[in-house]
Amino acid sequence: MxxxxxxxxxxxxxxxxxxxxxxxxHRRKSLPELAEIATISRELSALEDQRVRAQVAVDDLDRDITRFEKDIEQVRTRKARDQARLDAGGALREIEGLQHEMATLNRRQGELEDAELELMEQRETAEQTLNDIRKKLTEASERRAAAEARRDEAFADITKEQEFKTQARAPLAGDLxxxxxxxxxxxxxxxxxxxxxxxxxxxxxxxxxxxxxxxxxxxxxxxxxxxxxxxxxxxxxxxxxxxx
Known part of the structure; x- marks a missing residue:
């Protein structure tokens, strides 16, 4: 030629x-922000999985606590009814039976309240775990947003330079x-x-x-x-x- x-x-x-x-x-494809964003995105995905599990744990405890509260309320209602019957008086045999039932209900109420207290303590720990995960999610989201902003800024600079180079190339290639x-x-x-x-x-x-x-x-x-x-x-x- x-x-x-x-x-x-x-x-x-x-x-x-x-x-x-x-x-x-090549610079556009290999910006360090791209790897950083990918890493944070994986971190966010893992944290979201943890958040879901932690939320389920809190919800389960809430459901159990609600069930215990209903059981305790039923015991209190039964005690109030028995107390009213005791206050009204009656045959000795009936009074002894009501007193025995009241003692049983008191023990039952104590057991339920102790179990509920234990669940509430567990819920406090579970909620703290959930809040810690939420905090980590927020922090990771902020880090990703900052990295994405840096990426977009770098992309804009690269695009501007690419456009300048492309414009300079056109007449040069056209003369060949x-x-x-x-x-x-x-x-x-x-x-x-x-x-x-x-x-x-x-x-x-x-x-x-x-x-x-x-x-x-x-x-x-x-x-x-x-x-x-x-x-x-x-x-x-x-x-x-x-x-x-």
Whole structure:
């Protein structure tokens, strides 16, 4: 392929822009905030699972406490009724029976109240656990929101720079011969680098140093000949820096 030396040299400017664009794309994908957000999101998911379990534990205790309260209220109602019958008087046998039942109800009430107290203590601990998890969820959500804000700010900066580079690329690529640009783009699509400076006997793409016939091939090639590296197949651009 033939192309004017000036056009070949412009490939280096184009490659510089394309390299910068590739670096920006890589930077977008590898922002530390992305990994941070992913880590915090996993943390939030685990905390949410813990919150659900802690909430279920509190709800279960609330249900049990409510059941005990109903049982205690029933005992108190029964005691009040028996006390009223005792106060009204009656046959000795009936009074003794009511007194015995009152003693039984008092023991029952004490047992229920002790059990309820134990449950209330358990609920206090369970609620504290739930509140601690909620606090951790809030803190993690705030950390994720801060990381997302930093990510969005970085994305905006990258996008701005990408737009600037893309705008600079368009006229540069438009001035190149179609066949030369097509070859460059094909090579770049395959390897990420379409053209590189040939300097000090080395291909700027693969860094291989040329000797003997390979070096003579480059030296003897006409200035408008598009020379490619035999090793990496990239376009080797010759300039005054090439030392030929």
């Amino acid at each position: 033939k192309a004017a030396p000036q056009a070949q040299r412009r490939l280096l400017d184009l490659q510089a822009i394309d390299t910068a664009l590739a670096q920006l794309a 011969p179609g066949d030369l640009l097509g070859l460059y783009d094909k090579i770049r699509a395959d390897s990420g680098l379409g053209a590189a400076l040939f300097r000090a006997g080395r291909c700027g793409g693969c860094r291989i140093e040329l000797y003997g016939a390979d070096l003579n091939r480059v030296k003897s090639a006409p200035a408008d000949e598009v020379v490619r590296c035999e090793e990496c197949r990239r376009i080797m651009v010759r300039t005054a820096e090439s030392g030929l």
